[in-house]
Amino acid sequence: MEVSPKVRHFLWKLCTHTLPTRGVLFHRHLIDEAVCPWGCGEHESAYHAIFTSPRFEEVWMDSGCSRMRDNSDCDTMCDLVVKWKQLDLRIQVKGAFLMWCIWGERNNKVFNDKSTPNSVLLRRVDRLVEEYGKYAVNIYRQQGRVSQSPRYWNPPSQGCWKINVDASLATEGWVGLGIIARDHLGGVRFTATRRTRAFWSPEIAEAKAIEME
Numbered sequence: 520m521e522v523s524p525k526v527r528h529f530l531w532k533l534c535t536h537t538l539p540t541r542g543v544l545f546h547r548h549l550i551d552e553a554v555c556p557w558g559c560g561e562h563e564s565a566y567h568a569i570f571t572s573p574r575f576e577e578v579w580m581d582s583g584c585s586r587m588r589d590n591s592d593c594d595t596m597c598d599l600v601v602k603w604k605q606l607d608l609r610i611q612v613k614g615a616f617l618m619w620c621i622w623g624e625r626n627n628k629v630f631n632d633k634s635t636p637n638s639v640l641l642r643r644v645d646r647l648v649e650e651y652g653k654y655a656v657n658i659y660r661q662q663g664r665v666s667q668s669p670r671y672w673n674p675p676s677q678g679c680w681k682i683n684v685d686a687s688l689a690t691e692g693w694v695g696l697g698i699i700a701r702d703h704l705g706g707v708r709f710t711a712t713r714r715t716r717a718f719w720s721p722e723i724a725e726a727k728a729i730e731m732e
């Protein structure tokens with residue numbers, strides 16, 4: 520989804536049930552009550568916090584993204600995310616930023632006991648969508664320029680090894696990491712590979728390969 524990394528990270532936490540809602544904290548015995556901070560009396564699950572809390576009903580309706588909340592035929596949050604693919608891309612992107620803002624507003628309530636007017640929240644969402652659109656275009660252009668890999672491998676100086684790493688994203692949901700260390704004659708000193716279940720961007724995957732090394 521074409522949203523900023525922080526929003527993707529938020530969505531990942533939403534899908535993996537690691538968003539620290541009161542429901543989750545209660546389940547881990549960290550707090551004594553799981554009740555929604557907005558005073559509606561409901562249990563604060565992630566689904567409630569983001570999608571069904573009465574606090575955000577009007578914001579959802581006014582945003583034009585309300586269809587993203589429809590979890591009929593969905594057993595899990597991941598099912599719901601997959602279902603978003605049926606929606607217009609602009610709705611998906613705006614809705615994702617909206618969810619992220621809703622979570623921020625929820626935290627503003629919990630930690631600062633403050634609340635933001637809906638009109639301000641909606642303007643914030645629109646601004647984020649617009650800003651990220653511009654940002655993504657710039658990044659995409661730059662990537663086109665720098666994605667060429669060198670055609671020749673240059674050996675390191677004598678007494679040194681050179682380590683090259685790479686990541687493969689050929690299969691969605693799987694990332695392959697590879698490492699090769701060679702000496703100044705090009706002799707292989709060690710190699711390592713790893714396959715891991717993840718949804719990383721190419722930049723993150725390559726960084727993970729370096730980290731593995």
Ligand SMILES: [Zn+2]
Nearest residue numbers: 555557559572
């Ligand atoms: Zn509530």
